[in-house]
Amino acid sequence: MIEPADPTSEKTRLRRWRVAGIFVSVAVAEVGLFLLLGRVRGPAQTPVVEPPPFEVVLYDPPPPISNEPPAPETGGGAPAAPSVIHTPPPPPRERPREVPAPPVKAPEPAPVVGIAPAPSPQPGFGQGGQGTGGGSGVGSGSGPGSGSTGPRLVTGPTIGQIRANHPSGARSRYGRVELSCIIRLDSRLDGCRVVDESPPGMGFGAAGLQVSGYFRFQPPTEDGRPVEGQRVTVGVDFGRPPR
Secondary structure (H helix, E strand, O other): OOOOOOOOOHHHHHHHHHHHHHHHHHHHHHHHHHHHHHHHHOOOOOOOOOOOOOOOOOOOOOOOOOOOOOOOOOOOOOOOOOOOOOOOOOOOOOOOOOOOOOOOOOOOOOOOEOOOOOOOOOOOEOOOOOOOOOOOOOOOOOOOOOOEEOOEEEEOOOHHHHHHOOOHHHOOOOEEEEEEEEEOOOOOEEEEEEEEEEOOOOOHHHHHHHHHHHOEEEOOEEOOEEOOOEEEEEEEEEOOOOO
């Protein structure tokens, strides 16, 4: 026959302590596991709170306040035509004033006949010849050119040709020579002689005779035919004349 355990016996107390120790050990292990899981997961995240939704209402701004009285309402109909801008015409241009001509015409300068001492852009006058020809011929000539005409200068010496024949001993001096020559039918001058030399004794006379070979004259005509033997006087200027 089995006797019931005595709660006050030594074995019973040891068993109770053993059961209590196991319970405490399990409880301590659970607490340690809970703390370990908390450290691994990190701090708890704060939940994000979304803001409440809101509404946007669009509206037209009110018209500006004006002190002018409201315009009267008009009836319906077609829209008004586009406005037309009229620009004024440009002012007329003023015409330049006309300068009246002088009552008395200015006198024309007297022509200078002879060889120019220096080239000039202005047109010059030829070396005029002296002759006794007239234009009123009488006779039974036939064809054009009946009557008489005087000699006419065709060409004269150039400035370079005159400078090339300037007397070597009077390069810095001005001189003038007048020659009396006969016009040949081939327009050359022949039988020239010095009729005036200034200054004398400087060699300008001989130089003028050399330059005379560059003159060409149209001989005078008689009844439309050229006449040989007409004498003409020509002048040659060496250097620039003094002012």
